[in-house]
Each structure stands twice: as structure tokens, then as C-alpha cells.
Amino acid sequence: MELIQVGEKTYYIKNPTNIGIYKVDNENVYLIDTGNDKDAGKKILKIIDEQKWIVKGIINTHSNADHIGGNSLIQERTNCEILGFNIEKCFTEFPILESSFLYGGYPFKDIRNKFLLAKESKVKDIENNLPDGLEYICLKGHFFDMIGIKTSDNIYFLGDSIFSEETISKYHLFFIYDINEYLNTLDKLSELNGNLYIPSHCDATKDMSSLINLNKNKIDEIMNKILNYCKNEVTFEEILKYIFDEYKLTMNANQYVLIGSTIRSYLSYLYDNNKITYEFRGNKMIWKGE
Numbered sequence: 001m002e003l004i005q006v007g008e009k010t011y012y013i014k015n016p017t018n019i020g021i022y023k024v025d026n027e028n029v030y031l032i033d034t035g036n037d038k039d040a041g042k043k044i045l046k047i048i049d050e051q052k053w054i055v056k057g058i059i060n061t062h063s064n065a066d067h068i069g070g071n072s073l074i075q076e077r078t079n080c081e082i083l084g085f086n087i088e089k090c091f092t093e094f095p096i097l098e099s100s101f102l103y104g105g106y107p108f109k110d111i112r113n114k115f116l117l118a119k120e121s122k123v124k125d126i127e128n129n130l131p132d133g134l135e136y137i138c139l140k141g142h143f144f145d146m147i148g149i150k151t152s153d154n155i156y157f158l159g160d161s162i163f164s165e166e167t168i169s170k171y172h173l174f175f176i177y178d179i180n181e182y183l184n185t186l187d188k189l190s191e192l193n194g195n196l197y198i199p200s201h202c203d204a205t206k207d208m209s210s211l212i213n214l215n216k217n218k219i220d221e222i223m224n225k226i227l228n229y230c231k232n233e234v235t236f237e238e239i240l241k242y243i244f245d246e247y248k249l250t251m252n253a254n255q256y257v258l259i260g261s262t263i264r265s266y267l268s269y270l271y272d273n274n275k276i277t278y279e280f281r282g283n284k285m286i287w288k289g290e
């Protein structure tokens with residue numbers, strides 16, 4: 001982990017999940033997300049201690065396990081407050097909701113792991129509790145009520161509102177809960193006027209335009225693949241296998257629920273926009289192109 005100062009009061013820790021830090025005064029700081037597990041929490045606290053700072057609070061952009069994994073350990077050791085927004089607050093307090101939602105039932109043991117099931121922490125609503133110098137913006141799409149944080153240095157922490165070229169080139173698919181809202185968020189990102197943008201899984205950048213277009217183009221590509229394949233009148237499982245085969249991906253339990261949920265979201269978007277329809281045939285749900 002590397003601590004980088006990017007503004008008078010704004011820092012971040014470069015990490016697989018970037019961690020924001022905002023100094024509210026000479027010694028107290030707020031963290032923006034905490035990484036994927038207690039080990040990430042320990043490393044964050046080591047950096048904080050080296051700077052002789054005190055963790056006053058944590059702000060979670062959303063409740064996915066790789067963003068709240070260090071919450072519990074840091075809260076136990078510092079007694080800091082944790083702030084969350086709407087549904088994300090509930091998922092952070094009751095992390096079993098994430099793997100249950102993704103699977104659509106009680107999660108079997110192979111998906112009750114640190115990648116999908118963080119340890120619970122106590123959370124306050126971000127409304128009326130956000131410290132001076134920070135603002136939140138709604139960035140729905142990737143998850144229910146994800147937010148971004150703008151600091152007084154005009155720097156934006158953007159959560160998982162946009163994905164890197166490396167991720168898109170390697171995996172092609174990235175988790176999206178609501179396709180329509182994700183596209184709306186990409187449009188919103190293009191209207192921001194920040195000094196620096198720090199997505200959770202991308203390098204910090206001053207210009208997101210090419211990355212926004214890359215994300216949009218990949219969504220269009222996947223949508224067209226699903227739309228064309230539905231002309232064959234296929235089940236969800238057949239669509240999921242087709243997409244994995246098309247992109248030469250390997251199925252495992254985590255990918256089954258994450259990408260499976262994402263494909264269902266694409267199907268919902270296409271159905272709601274009258275691009276596909278469905279019928280039940282032989283007790284199977286069959287998706288069909290219009």
C-alpha cells in the first residue's frame with residue numbers, strides 16, 4: 001500500500017481497492033472505503049499510525065465486501081463511526097444480504113467467503129453526519145445506492161462507477177445491478193468538473209472521457225451479444241454459458257453468482273426496453289428476441 005497526497009487535505013492509499021483519506025483537522029481523518037478484509041484494515045491502520053493520524057470515521061461508497069472488508073477491525077480498534085447511504089447501510093450492517101441477493105436464496109458455503117461476505121459493522125446514515133469539506137453524489141448502477149465522495153480539494157472518489165481498461169480487456173464483464181442507472185451514472189461522470197478522479201479499481205486520472213466511452217462500448221457489445229443469442233429462444237443458463245464461452249471465461253461459484261446476476265440485469269434492461277420477451281414452455285423460462 002502506498003500513501004499519495006493529491007490535495008491539501010486529500011490523500012489516497014493505492015491498493016487493489018483504492019482507499020480515500022480526508023483530513024478534517026490536523027490529526028483526525030475520514031477513510032473512504034476500507035478494502036477487502038481485516039488484513040487490509042491492519043495495513044491501513046499502520047499507515048495512519050505512521051502519520052500520527054486518528055481515524056475519526058469511515059465513509060463507504062457502497063457495501064460490496066471489497067469496500068467494507070476492513071470496517072469491522074478498524075471500528076473495533078478506533079471506535080470510529082461508519083457512514084453509509086440508504087440500502088448500502090443495511091447491507092453493511094447485515095453483510096449476509098450481499099451473497100443472499102446474488103444467489104437468490106440462502107448462500108451455499110462456497111459463496112460465504114470474504115469476497116462476498118464481509119464482517120458486519122455498525123453504521124450511521126450519512127445524511128446530516130458527513131463532515132464539513134465533503135459532499136456525496138449518487139452513483140447508482142453498479143450497486144443499489146452507491147455514492148461518490150467529493151472533497152474540498154475538488155477531488156472525486158468514485159467507487160465502482162467506472163471500470164478500468166485492464167479489467168474490461170481481461171474479463172469483459174463487470175458486475176452491474178441496474179444497467180439503466182449505470183449508463184445514467186456514466187453520463188453524470190462526464191459532466192463532473194473535478195481536479196482529479198479516483199475510481200476504486202483504476203488509476204487516478206484527470207480525464208475520464210476515454211474510459212467512459214470504453215465502459216459504454218463494452219455494455220453495448222454485451223447487450224448486442226445477448227440480444228442476438230435470444231433469437232435462438234434460450235434459457236438463462238444457456239445465455240450465461242454462451243457469454244462465458246464467447247469471452248473465454250472460466251466458471252466458478254463466485255463468478256456464477258456475480259456474472260449470473262449481471263446477465264439477469266441485462267435481460268431485465270432488454271425486456272423493459274421491449275427488445276426481448278419471454279414465455280414459459282415445458283416449465284422453463286424461455287427468452288426470445290422480438
